[in-house]
Amino acid sequence: MPFRTFSRRQFGRIAGWSALGMSVLPAGSGLAQSSRENAAAGARNSSGFPKGFLWGTATSSYQIEGAVKEDGRGPSIWDSFTHTSGTISDKSNGDIAADHYHRYKEDVQLMKALGTRAYRFSIAWPRVFPDGVGTPNPKGLDFYNRLLDELLANGIEPFATLYHWDLPQALQDRHGGWTSRETSKAFADYSGYVAQRLGDRVKHFFTINECSRMVQLGHGLGADAPGLKLPQAGINQVRHNVALGHGLAVQAIRAHARAGTRVGPAENAVSCVPAFETPANVRAAEMATRELNAGYLTVMLEGKYTDAYLTHAGKDAPQFTPDELRVISTPVDFVGLNVYTPDHYVIAADNGPGYTLAPFPSSFPHMKASWLRPGPEAMYWSPRNVAKLWNVKSIYITENGTSSTDKPAPDGNIYDLDRVMYLRNYLTQLQRVTAEGVPVQGYFLWSLIDNFEWGDGYEQRFGIYHVDFETRRRTPKLSAAFYRETIAKNAVV
Numbered sequence: 001m002p003f004r005t006f007s008r009r010q011f012g013r014i015a016g017w018s019a020l021g022m023s024v025l026p027a028g029s030g031l032a033q034s035s036r037e038n039a040a041a042g043a044r045n046s047s048g049f050p051k052g053f054l055w056g057t058a059t060s061s062y063q064i065e066g067a068v069k070e071d072g073r074g075p076s077i078w079d080s081f082t083h084t085s086g087t088i089s090d091k092s093n094g095d096i097a098a099d100h101y102h103r104y105k106e107d108v109q110l111m112k113a114l115g116t117r118a119y120r121f122s123i124a125w126p127r128v129f130p131d132g133v134g135t136p137n138p139k140g141l142d143f144y145n146r147l148l149d150e151l152l153a154n155g156i157e158p159f160a161t162l163y164h165w166d167l168p169q170a171l172q173d174r175h176g177g178w179t180s181r182e183t184s185k186a187f188a189d190y191s192g193y194v195a196q197r198l199g200d201r202v203k204h205f206f207t208i209n210e211c212s213r214m215v216q217l218g219h220g221l222g223a224d225a226p227g228l229k230l231p232q233a234g235i236n237q238v239r240h241n242v243a244l245g246h247g248l249a250v251q252a253i254r255a256h257a258r259a260g261t262r263v264g265p266a267e268n269a270v271s272c273v274p275a276f277e278t279p280a281n282v283r284a285a286e287m288a289t290r291e292l293n294a295g296y297l298t299v300m301l302e303g304k305y306t307d308a309y310l311t312h313a314g315k316d317a318p319q320f321t322p323d324e325l326r327v328i329s330t331p332v333d334f335v336g337l338n339v340y341t342p343d344h345y346v347i348a349a350d351n352g353p354g355y356t357l358a359p360f361p362s363s364f365p366h367m368k369a370s371w372l373r374p375g376p377e378a379m380y381w382s383p384r385n386v387a388k389l390w391n392v393k394s395i396y397i398t399e400n401g402t403s404s405t406d407k408p409a410p411d412g413n414i415y416d417l418d419r420v421m422y423l424r425n426y427l428t429q430l431q432r433v434t435a436e437g438v439p440v441q442g443y444f445l446w447s448l449i450d451n452f453e454w455g456d457g458y459e460q461r462f463g464i465y466h467v468d469f470e471t472r473r474r475t476p477k478l479s480a481a482f483y484r485e486t487i488a489k490n491a492v493v
């Protein structure tokens, strides 16, 4: 049997939904009423989320858009990287990806069918400034104008990420990219321009997605663009320049956006979970969170590198000025956290740092991606530790999700039970943390649709909608039905 398919016109009766046991409610009629009732039930129910909790999905430009040469877009470091042999496991690239550039209207309908009220996407810097700096390209910005209008017309609030790794190649060529502060400054100029032009409709901006990954994998391991393997001093300097770019961008957005615009980072913070919950282990996990994020959230929120970070770096420590630390720690309005896996289980210890990071036994399970060890408690401890350590008053979970094999069953449906299991367990911990008053205000599931998964090409699918990369047809997986039901009830189902 072929995949379940639907067009925009057919949306009110998506075959995939009913085949997956979901009733399809006509848009604009009973749905609003029933979600209100469900939300009220959720508030009484121990599995419920706070009233008004914001449910969304997330994507990024290079992973979904395609159209890399259209409307004046300049090349990015990811175009160069994917077109270098030996970089991507299946030798693929993002030239077409999910073709979102041409199919964004259909994709907004996918969001609407889930009942999501928010969408986190990223803006491709080389569409807006093909050369990194200088004259903006109006046609590039127009794509985001069209997307924003479509989102708002469908009742979906846009949350824009300014940098999800697609640096204009021109800046890599001219300055060595993030090895130079010139790139930090160029990022601020671009951010200010976008905030001015889109700030009438975008009320929430994320600066940089996962500083940690672009520093480590892009400049240390060479596994992500720009594929550099710098010595430790170089990596530490890139980390500092990236943090500086974040701080300068916060200031530029404040200077150019409308009053009330909110801005913050979206970081894959190193997630430290107490091995089990004794007061000593809980305290140890807090200390580990502060130290292991020293070059990222800690410096952004405290305005200094920890003593242990600088001592450990020794002669490789980054060059910085006190003024730069003040810029890096410009106050933010919220912290975005990408939560996938517990990076460390922590045990209190009578040693120098005060904790031991327990090594993972080789028998510890993982999801389809070998790095993705399921540890649902990370969804509790990541926001809880960030709120506690730095008194953060507003947190968004900016990504959470998993890949799965996602092979259609004989009946044509994709029963991604491992993803449903993963999401159900993580959302249970998210419910726990919100019920305890930790200020998590929204959740963006990674990802809306299958997409280009960086070095893993198209071999790891993270979408809750399947994409056939031959036809670009989208089909809901079972997890889409699960998420839709969770949103409608405002409670884990």
Ligand code: GBH
Pocket (backbone or CB within 6 Å): 060, 209, 210, 213, 268, 338, 340, 371, 399, 446, 453, 462
């Ligand atoms: C996120 O990274 C990204 O923001 C997103 O673009 C991506 O599609 C999504 O998650 C799914 O991966 O290869 O063994 O060195 C998630 C955090 C941290 C996960 C680095 C992969 C590399 C492991 N990532 N990690 S390894």
